[in-house]
């Protein structure tokens with residue numbers, strides 16, 4: 001058997017891609033490799049870029065990546081966006097632009113479009129982050145559309161989250177769902193070349209200041225204006241990311257965040273593995289169907305069955 005862990009650590013993109021496919025398919029071979037990679041994770045800095053479809057997330061990710069490369073940093077990009085140019089669903093101009101990145105050995109791009117993901121998109125994304133981290137990427141950028149629970153869970157993987165808003169997309173503060181404001185460490189007003197940008201900027205800035213006043217948060221999210229297509233404001237955005245990173249590191253919040261993530265992840269792994277084993281046992285000998293017959297005939301309740309199954313498992 002080939003030593004995939006060693007190959008990933010040595011920077012083989014083929015080994016990394018293979019491992020990611022295993023993770024997506026919940027192939028058991030991934031487990032041993034991940035176990036060996038784990039001590040080599042925790043080095044990368046993770047940046048989340050979220051916002052409505054069409055806000056310019058991919059364009060920003062692209063420009064941010066070039067800026068990071070100019071600083072000599074390597075970058076992993078995880079695009080959790082089915083419409084992302086990274087996934088090939090873009091107009092020709094985008095493809096040409098992205099291909100400049102895809103020929104750079106310092107950049108690894110992975111899209112997590114609508115395939116499989118047996119154990120959930122957020123979990124798979126978390127694993128891919130670890131692979132790219134062990135793979136040696138300095139910064140990992142996760143692009144995701146900010147909507148459902150899956151996406152919120154994905155955003156929690158990021159150390160710094162940038163919320164991208166644009167004028168004219170209905171991205172007003174009033175329209176934002178509860179909690180969306182709270183996830184932003186940095187607000188980006190993209191398409192600042194468009195009408196309404198100044199108004200949106202003023203609105204967000206006022207709201208951030210009110211919030212800072214009310215909640216006495218240790219970090220006040222900066223509001224950065226960008227024109228991603230023209231590479232304007234991207235350096236300022238990168239500076240804001242570096243500022244936030246320094247804040248997290250100096251205050252100990254980064255350690256707290258990562259500890260919290262490790263705790264959740266460990267519990268989720270135990271949860272998933274326990275469930276998988278119990279389910280496999282129940283289905284292997286047809287016991288599950290027999291139980292369902294009983295339940296359907298109302299001879300037993302699912303509550304009772306659940307207690308019995310777990311009770312038996314714990315005793316063994």
Ligand SMILES: Nc1nc2c(ncn2[C@@H]2O[C@H](COP(=O)(O)OP(=O)(O)O)[C@@H](O)[C@H]2O)c(=O)[nH]1
Nearest residue numbers: 053054055056057058059190191226227228229
């Ligand atoms: N006018 C203008 N258009 C932009 C800007 N940034 C991105 N776009 C365009 O907006 C469209 C959507 O961009 P994309 O990066 O794919 O958005 P995503 O869906 O959030 O990833 C593309 O046609 C971009 O060229 C900007 O700052 N100004």
Ligand SMILES: [Mg+2]
Nearest residue numbers: 058081084085
């Ligand atoms: Mg996109």
